[in-house]
Amino acid sequence: xxxxxxxxxxxxxxxxFLAVTVLGFMAARWRRAENALHLDExxxxxxxxxxxxxxxxLGGDLYxxxxxxxxxxxxYGAGASGFFALPYTxxxxxxxxxxLPRLWSVSRKHGYVTSSDFIRGRFGSKxxxxxxxxxxxxxxxxxxxxxxxxxxxxxxxxxxxxxxNWFAKDLPLFIAFGVLAAYTYSSGLRAPALIAxxxxxxIYIVIIVAIIYIPYKLGGFHDIFHSAKTAYAVQNPVTKQPxxxxxxxxxxxxxxxxxxxxxxxxxxxYPHSVTAVLSSKSRNVVRRNTTILPLxxxxxxxxxxxxxxAIADGVGKGIKGYNAQLAIPQLFExxxxxxxxGVAFAAVGIGALVPAAIMSIAAANLFTRNIYKDLIKPxxxxxxxxxxxxxxxxxxxxGALVFVLAMDKTVAINFQLxxxxxxxxxxxxxxGGLFTRWFHRWALLAGWAAxxxxxxxxxxxxxxxxQSHFGGNSDVIPGIGExxxxxxxxxxxxIAIVLVLSVVLNALRAPAGVDETAREDYVLDTExxxxxxxxxxxxxxxxxxxxxxxxxxx
Amino acid sequence: MSQDRPDSADRPxxxxxxxxxxxxxxxxxxxxxxxxxxxxxTTPEFIGIPFFYWYQMAWVPVSAALTYTAYLLVxxxxxxxxxxxxxxxxR
Numbered sequence: 001x002x003x004x005x006x007x008x009x010x011x012x013x014x015x016x017f018l019a020v021t022v023l024g025f026m027a028a029r030w031r032r033a034e035n036a037l038h039l040d041e042x043x044x045x046x047x048x049x050x051x052x053x054x055x056x057x058l059g060g061d062l063y064x065x066x067x068x069x070x071x072x073x074x075x076y077g078a079g080a081s082g083f084f085a086l087p088y089t090x091x092x093x094x095x096x097x098x099x100l101p102r103l104w105s106v107s108r109k110h111g112y113v114t115s116s117d118f119i120r121g122r123f124g125s126k127x128x129x130x131x132x133x134x135x136x137x138x139x140x141x142x143x144x145x146x147x148x149x150x151x152x153x154x155x156x157x158x159x160x161x162x163x164x165n166w167f168a169k170d171l172p173l174f175i176a177f178g179v180l181a182a183y184t185y186s187s188g189l190r191a192p193a194l195i196a197x198x199x200x201x202x203i204y205i206v207i208i209v210a211i212i213y214i215p216y217k218l219g220g221f222h223d224i225f226h227s228a229k230t231a232y233a234v235q236n237p238v239t240k241q242p243x244x245x246x247x248x249x250x251x252x253x254x255x256x257x258x259x260x261x262x263x264x265x266x267x268x269x270y271p272h273s274v275t276a277v278l279s280s281k282s283r284n285v286v287r288r289n290t291t292i293l294p295l296x297x298x299x300x301x302x303x304x305x306x307x308x309x310a311i312a313d314g315v316g317k318g319i320k321g322y323n324a325q326l327a328i329p330q331l332f333e334x335x336x337x338x339x340x341x342g343v344a345f346a347a348v349g350i351g352a353l354v355p356a357a358i359m360s361i362a363a364a365n366l367f368t369r370n371i372y373k374d375l376i377k378p379x380x381x382x383x384x385x386x387x388x389x390x391x392x393x394x395x396x397x398x399g400a401l402v403f404v405l406a407m408d409k410t411v412a413i414n415f416q417l418x419x420x421x422x423x424x425x426x427x428x429x430x431x432g433g434l435f436t437r438w439f440h441r442w443a444l445l446a447g448w449a450a451x452x453x454x455x456x457x458x459x460x461x462x463x464x465x466x467q468s469h470f471g472g473n474s475d476v477i478p479g480i481g482e483x484x485x486x487x488x489x490x491x492x493x494x495i496a497i498v499l500v501l502s503v504v505l506n507a508l509r510a511p512a513g514v515d516e517t518a519r520e521d522y523v524l525d526t527e528x529x530x531x532x533x534x535x536x537x538x539x540x541x542x543x544x545x546x547x548x549x550x551x552x553x554x
Numbered sequence: 555m556s557q558d559r560p561d562s563a564d565r566p567x568x569x570x571x572x573x574x575x576x577x578x579x580x581x582x583x584x585x586x587x588x589x590x591x592x593x594x595x596t597t598p599e600f601i602g603i604p605f606f607y608w609y610q611m612a613w614v615p616v617s618a619a620l621t622y623t624a625y626l627l628v629x630x631x632x633x634x635x636x637x638x639x640x641x642x643x644x645r
Contacts (some may be wrong), residue, residue: 080594086610087587092618094580097621133614221602246596247606253590259587293617301611305603523632 004331005159012342013158013349015214016202017176019227020195020350025184027190037383037548042188043113043365044389045279051288053137053193054200054280058289059296059360060196061276062267065142065150065352066416068203068303073324075307076315078244083304087260088267089297092296096268097290100277102434104286106517107278114362115274116370120431124513126374127439131448132426133370136271139419140363143270143401145357145412147352148173149325152404154345157329168510170405176353181397185390186359189279193359199354202347204299207330210344213303214309214335231311254482255474262488266423269430271362272355283525306331356397363390414470418459421473421487425451426490434522441513443501451494456487572631577625583617 031048041049049057067085068449074082112118116136120129155172215221225246232244232458248256267273280286310331316322332344366390373380380388403412429444464471478486506512586592589608596604 044637080606083607083610087613090585090610090613091587094583094617094624095620097580099626222599223602225602225604246604248590248594250594255588257588261584285630287628291618291622291625294614294621298611298614301614302608305607361598 006338006341009333009342009345010158010160010514012339013154013346016198016343016346016350020198020353021179023184023194024045024179024191027183027194028187030187030190030194037172037386038505039113039368039382039389040111042386043361043368044275044352045189045193045247047108047279047281048178049193049280051280051285051292054276054289055292056196056200056274057189057193057456058276058293060192060351060354061272061357061358062293063104063203063296063300063329063351064147064355065348066146067300068351069150069153069325069328070146070306071300072307072310072328073509075304076310076327077307079228079246081244081256082307083301084256084263085304086297086301087256088263089300090294091260091264092267093290093294094503095264097287099431100290101283101286102522104280104283105276106278106434106521108283108526109521110517110523113268113278114271114366115241115268115426116366118369119429119433120374121436121516123429123441123444124350124515125445127241127430128441128445128448128509129370129374130552131445133366135422135426135448135452136366137363139423140271140359141396141399142412142415142419143272144356144359144363145403146416146452147356148177148400148404149409149412150352151176151349154329154348157287157326157333158345163519173401173405176349177356177397177401180353180357181360181394184360184393184397188390189275189358189361192354192361193279195350195357196354198516199347199350202343204205206344206347207299207302208307209340210332211337214283214306214313215470216311217335218309224308227312228308252485254477254480256402258477258484258488259473262424262485262491265427265491266420266487271366272359275358280527283523289454302522305428316331350525356400357543358402360393360396360400361389367392397411397530401438410467410470414459417470417473418456421455421459421490422452423492424491425455428495432498437512437515438501438502438506438508442504442509442510443498447494447498450497451490454493455486455490457531458490462486514551562610570631572627572634576627576631579620579627582620583613587613 031046071085073080074085075084101116106112106121107118110117112121114133114136116129116133119132120126123129152171160169160172189459215224215381218224229246232242232246234243234245237242245252268277277286280289298503305329309318310327313334314326315327315334317329329345329348332380336344368385373385374390377384395414425448428439428447432439432444458475459473460469462471462473462475463469473486474483475489477489593606593609596606598605600608
């Protein structure tokens with residue numbers, strides 16, 4: 001690793017950062033609505049985004065800086081097993097095609113801002129909605145923290161952050177997050193929506209250049225995969241296992257498939273995904289996006305290939321305990337001229353800001369709607385909700401910053417691993433609830449609790465060569481005997497409990513709670529030219545902001 | 555909302571040929587990608603990339619096309635049902 005600061009790269013990075021900051025503050029005036037103090041405006045961008053804005057927003061949201069650093073780092077570290085991210089992001093879209101349009105419709109009809117709002121409306125159960133909201137908040141916090149880890153990796157390679165002085169080391173991070181917090185506070189979801197255009201344009205340029213230019217410099221894919229194969233065959237002196245493999249071996253295939261499936265199921269239940277989806281202006285915008293978002297998956301696949309290139313280039317070779325997270329930024333630094341390395345670093349850095357902004361908004365919305373309004377102040381006005389949400393978005397970011405600075409990086413990574421497992425446990429309530437009311441609310445709560453407990457316990461139990469706990473996300477599946485994703489096993493346990501208890505509770509006629517939604521709410525579409533049953537659309541005004549949610553049980 | 559309403563007899567069937575076809579489009583990528591053993595090998599290579607990697611990459615456009623087909627089918631179904639409903643209401 002070179003010492004000293006890469007001045008040109010740093011200059012390019014700062015230029016992009018300034019441009020994005022200006023955009024972030026200008027976003028407050030972009031498509032401004034009359035009633036800027038309604039939470040729909042700050043927290044959901046006025047529910048007005050069309051197909052392309054939603055595409056950029058969701059792409060910028062789901063494919064985070066941490067993804068850009070961690071996915072190729074996993075491939076760099078172990079080969080095939082890290083590539084599960086590709087089938088995961090392929091399968092997510094056909095999966096969400098089934099239920100996301102229904103969530104959009106019912107949320108538009110009743111003015112739901114979060115998935116927990118829907119749970120409360122559907123099952124009339126505050127305890128279930130609070131459980132889902134807390135799961136979302138707790139899973140999102142470490143995810144925001146990991147965005148900082150992405151920025152740190154870039155800063156580190158640029159030569160900043162190696163000095164012993166903790167203040168000088170972390171100052172760039174403070175500045176970046178301070179500015180981010182300020183424009184998120186003033187512009188809400190519009191800021192990341194606008195910045196996402198810059199982020200994604202940069203990312204696409206960097207990936208296309210990298211995937212053509214780097215193999216050309218390294219002597220073609222054949223040589224790259226050859227050196228990767230050699231590197232994976234080397235045995236780890238501690239575990240006596242080879243470092244990795246180029247193809248999933250028979251023993252790793254269950255883990256590969258269950259990780260892909262479980263992660264695909266969880267992806268769109270993360271609060272930040274729901275926020276971006278609900279900000280779109282019609283049901284068909286959501287559907288169209290499930291067919292055009294895979295372009296990002298293609299990019300992710302190409303990006304994962306960079307892990308092999310980092311091996312072929314000899315990044316980290318011979319360095320004991322090399323931090324794989326640095327592999328890709330280091331590859332850029334080695335391969336590209338300084339100015340383009342700067343563009344690539346800016347892409348990663350801005351790639352951290354967009355999701356961090358959306359995640360903090362999503363967590364803030366959850367707190368405001370499902371904890372503050374439901375439990376603390378039921379008569380809060382929309383203005384008060386917006387004010388609370390804005391403040392909480394600041395608190396969440398400060399929390400993430402403390403998380404990264406005060407604790408070891410691995411803590412954030414462990415929690416993010418747990419976060420995926422936890423989010424998966426909200427599937428029966430949210431996705432199940434979109435299709436049926438047969439599941440009993442108490443059964444859903446019990447299943448959720450069991451899945452959370454099992455998943456957390458099993459994840460804690462995993463040890464690896466470097467960690468005695470949280471060493472991995474796979475464990476032996478009881479009854480099958482193969483290793484599989486803990487989250488999915490916990491989900492199966494969860495759904496089994498939900499089914500059994502629902503039979504019992506429904507037979508006992510336990511109180512089921514009031515359902516404020518109607519069957520036709522789930523297929524409502526603002527693009528519809530013809531009136532739908534149960535709605536009173538105003539022709540010629542697609543995207544009219546919805547009224548306040550109707551009171552439960554009215 | 556489980557009780558039968560007077561209009562429930564007029565409700566269009568839940569499973570229609572178009573919806574069934576859309577369902578098949580949605581299921582295909584799951585079968586292909588979760589069956590890891592079907593593609594866990596290195597050959598044939600494509601410009602030096604092992605089969606395992608380029609095959610999964612190839613599923614990105616295929617899966618997107620299948621989802622798009624499902625979208626067109628479901629949209630056509632919704633339009634047809636709406637037309638039928640309006641025809642019924644005009645009667």
